[in-house]
Amino acid sequence: MGGHRRRQKRFLDRSSCSSSLNFVTMMLVLCFLLFFWTGICLADGKQPNATHHHSSFTPINHDLYHTSGALLEEIEGLVDRHPDKLSIETISSKNKGYQAKMNVVTYCREKKECDGKSKLRILLSFGQHGRELITSELALRILSILSEEEFLPNTDRRSLNNTLDKLVIKVVPMENINGRRLVESGEFCERRNGRGVDLNRNWSVDWGKKEKDYDPYEENPGTAPFSEPETQVMRKLSMSFEPHIWVNVHSGMEALFMPYDHKNTTPEGAPSQRMRSILEKLNHLHLGDRCLIGSGGGSVGYLAHGTATDYMYDVVRVPMAFTFEIYGDTAASSKDCFKMFNPMDITTFNKVLNDWSAAFFAMFRLGALQVEDGLLHPGGVAAGSSMNKWISIDDYLNGYLMERRNRYGKKMEVLDLGMQEIRTYFRLFMLSSVLLMFMFCSRISKKNTRPIVTAISL
Template sequence: YRLACSAALLRELDALVARHPSTMSLEGIQADASDGYKAEIRVVTVADSVQASSFDDRVRIFLNFGQHGRELITSEVALRLLRILSREDKSASKKHIDRILSRAVFKIVPMENVNGRQTVENGSLCERRNGRGVDTNRNWKVNWGVKEKDYDPTEEFPGTAPFSEPETRILRDIALRFKPHLWVNVHSGMQALFMPYDHKNATPGYQAAARMSFLLQTLNALHCNGNCTVGSGGGAVGYFAHGTATDYMYDVLKVPSAFTFEIYGDVHANRDDCFRMFNP
């Protein structure tokens, strides 16, 4: 599978949105840190009419891709999804897409960690952190800074404080404005469908857990042939992750359904072969 470099992928993204001005809009959001570190994140809105004054009557879906630099395939999936929603990709019928967009509005971040992605493209194929060495999926203010016995700062450095990173603040602020009903953080490295929590071996209360579990089990049957790991991140992945986006979305922002999807992983790859481990 040939993966596009980040610059080419983002150019293609810009062109795709420009071809569909009534149903897609693109915003580039910038933020910086006190030491001068800067980040810019593109966010695409998809709706049957992006000029609508309000989306209060729609199901609001927030999808995030490319949080870890080495997980290149996730941004490719984001672009493919946008092509489908634009109706250029005919994998789904126009009638089906029309029906979805009559009921839902999407905010899609195709590549959260642009700076980290560029580090990978410059040869550091195992890098997951942002452009200054922070794992942005450990930088959220929920159980932040807790370190397990196997903590590795080259993998999981959480930053100097919650929301120290521009990328994390941008996503938080999008969520605060958009108030999503559904959040999905898309990763690679294994094949799994996770609900909260990441930082402990527990799931949300019974009704919420049952609702989310039903959805994940349905997706597992439809798209994983029953082979995806399903459960809470902390209970099913084999380690606890502290300060994650999905836990924050669920616990703090009260997003009713919050998930982490792991869409690809090569279990036979050598531990040092990160490209093969995380990408087809």
């Protein structure tokens, strides 16, 4: 009887253990499935806590906005109809399997006189962030006015042409074509390029620094400065063109920014005062005094590191480097990205394009006056100085060495070594060369001085 009870107890113990094991096994299976599903989401870039980045309430209004392909076709049509004023080139760059193409339109009213350095040189970039469609529409409007197919209201064309005779403009109407295509496919909140890098965090000035509110989705700076083909193209373009004025055009608010973005101060001295003076005139004359003016870092409420404008001012030495924010709907939900960054109705759409076109052409006029007065010199030194051509070792390796052409014209990529290693080896080489030169010179010096010492001893 007692044995039966013990056997029964053992059976119950085994049953309870078996039930416990089954429960544990079931929980482990559920955990594994949950982990597996999460891993798939992360691999696809669809993070459970980041869905707000991909949702949008308002689709693209195609009655107002061109597709990327249609907009570029419109621009190519302008160039074909006005070859006396406009030319276009497509620049392609590739890095580690990722390729980007960029169209650059050059305007010069009298092409015969465009090769000299006497004219005001202006470099404009639009569409650096894919979701900011209105910026590329502004590029199209400015090019249409330059080609005289559209006209600024209340503007004397003869006076305008007198200004345009004095300048050369390069326009990048859509810097981030791959990111723009993602937006057009439904990713309405996407600001990054085709492989998830924010192009306005990929430049070398203060690159990679992260603030407390850093958002890895929004502000991914890439693996290194100039890791992205788009920034490589823009950097080479700025170095070769040597602009007097640079403007990086964005949307999200209404503002006229000057350096710096990575700190909440503006540069000191007369150049900074001239920049602020021009921005204040544009704001008052054409923008209803509604725009913020000052440094990007001091006005927006957060610091941005590795931006194009800070690089243009600090490294390329562009005398006037600006970031223009041309539109923002502060009442829109942060999830409703198209509405937040782009006008929704035809009235607002046209007002933005008209006001900002007028502001840009006023900037052209004010810049031309600065050149006539001898106040603008690219490179921060007198025009024609060889110092304009000097660049740092890091900039050389990041930009000039990133892509070269071999004798057959095929593009070559740098060996798959980290840029940090390349810089380190180059510096060690330079240091060792200097030391060897020093040792060599010291030895020669000793040989030359020995006879003199001997003569004195005698």
